[in-house]
Amino acid sequence: MGPAYLKAYRMIKDDPKTSEVETTLFDSLLVGTIRTDPQGVSGEITDSSASAKAFATGKKAVNGRVTDSAASATAFATGHKTVNGSLSVNLENKPLPTVLEKAKRMGKSTGMVVTSQVYHATPAAFIAHESNRDNYSEISSQFFDNQFQGQPYIDVLLGGGKKYFMQDKRNVSKDFASIGYDIITNKKSLLSSNNNRIVGLFADIGLKKKLDRNKDTPSLADMTRVAISKLSTNDNGFFLMVEGSQIDWAGHENDIVGAMSEMEDFEQALKEALDFAINDKQTQIIVTADHSTGGLSVGATVDGTDYYQWNSDVIRAFQLTPNEIALRAKVSGDLLAEFEEATSLIISEEEKLVLREADPKQHYKALALVTKIVDRQSYTGWTTQGHTGVDVNLYAFGPNSSQLVGHWDNTKIADFIFELLDK
Ligand SMILES: [Zn+2]
Incomplete structure (x- = not known):
């Protein structure tokens, strides 16, 4: 979601009956920009496990200038750089603690809401520790197996991904069900569940894009609203990560129609979060992108x-x-x-x-x-079907937003959240 996506979306949402171009919800929250560079791969570290696997997946960044979603999500989740392909492990394959794990250890509730499969790079980086982002079986298992005080780190997990969460050899969603989570696969059950711990999987892989969805599939806004209503019952507060995952997928396909569909889905989810935060007065919202895609x-x-x-x-x-x-x-x-x-x-x-x-x-x-x-x-x-290294925008709302004004490295996102948790 590089800057060009925001400009395009503003034009899409413009009311043609007025002479000015109306601003979007994003525009009203702009506080800065971030750079997205991953860890480079230099001569002396090419034989380490993480970089070897990054080489094997063909997604390494030789000079560390154009990131993939695994490296940038690791920066957001842990405050550390890693090589493309790696999820919340350093170059020696050691796990890096994440903001979500810390929130759970402090007694807060935790949630993630995405339109990709839930074990895709961005959500995975907040819970799993794995040097190869494509190792979906292992990553899915870690969503249940990585625990604190005998319980999984995640309370509310919504998105796609039945494929690896409901395998014959290891059915992770059954593991969640066995300890009292609701397992949900359509919009109606999502809206009627009164369990505060749920796993909702609404597609085998990613959800359909907003324009293409049927009525059984929740929107990102539906999922965000439900997640907040459950997580906010915890008096200690909560951490929620929401990703408009397929803005990037449309970028890979060089599809501006799909990209705008997903921008709208994401803006409506942001509106849900904002409505809650305006009323609550002590919730901090941060919005940014892991990188831009397609050279739009x-x-x-x-x-x-x-x-x-x-x-x-x-x-x-x-x-x-x-x-x-x-x-x-x-x-x-x-x-x-x-x-x-x-x-x-x-x-x-x-x-x-x-x-x-x-x-x-x-x-x-x-x-x-x-x-x-x-x-x-x-x-x-479009200039590429891959990612580009441009800086991306940073948006914020809430009591600590002034601390984000300026230009930052993407590790700032995690550093900022860790600091808030320590307050
Ligand atoms: Zn991508």
Whole structure:
């Protein structure tokens, strides 16, 4: 969620009936920027276990300038740098204590709410200690097995990820159920559960994006509201981590429609947190990104012309994301028909021909054909399907927000939370 995503989202939310561009909830909370560099991998440490595994996963950062989500989540969770691919362990594979673990040890309640699988890099870094972020079985086990006073560290865990949490060989959700947690798999049970300790898994892997969800799937705002209502019953307070996980996934797909869908999902979740904090007066909210993705640009060169404009109407014209359009075309065999079903956007005869002749069985190719049309018509640009090293924005609300004003390293987030916990 680099700065370009915030600008694009502001344009998407703009009320066309007024002459000014209205600000977003994010804009009203801006306090600073952070840099996202991971630990570099130099000659003398390449044979350590962590960096060897980082090499093996192909996600190492040789000079430490462009982070992955594991290294940046480790910085947020522990205040320490690590190499890309590693979750809350140092280069010698030693566990680094996390802010969530500390909150639990101090008698607070803890929660995590995401739209990725719950064992994906960001949430995993707050609980698991593992040098390879892709080791999902091991990470899932650690959500239950890493305990304090005979209990798991997490009280409320909501997101996707039935796949590794409900395996035959180790069913982690059954372990949680055996000690009294509610295990929930749809929105109705989420809203009706009155157990303060729950694991809610609403998809095998990640949830569908906001635009593509059905009524059985909760929004990030639904999950955030439920999490706060449960966690806030603890008089000692609580720690909650909420991630709009798929802003990044849409960035990897170079899909501006999906990215804006997930920005809206995230902003609405932030509104839930803000409503609570405004009323409560002693809750600190911090919002930031682990990195930016895709090299999104608002404005692009199309057919050799540099356009000084960006057309948000094109993005607003979609009722489904390009990914969902391509998935449906895989079933129906007709990319053009699925495209026309999902959007009121007018496209040229040449563009129609491209979609008509596409092979929808090739999902990523079909997806790219759709996003290319969106990009050309909206003047949206991308430079990579990976991450970029740009600084990201920092937002805050609450009694200690003034301490975050300025430019910081991403380890500041954990340092700040550890300090608040010590107060
Ligand atoms: Zn990513």
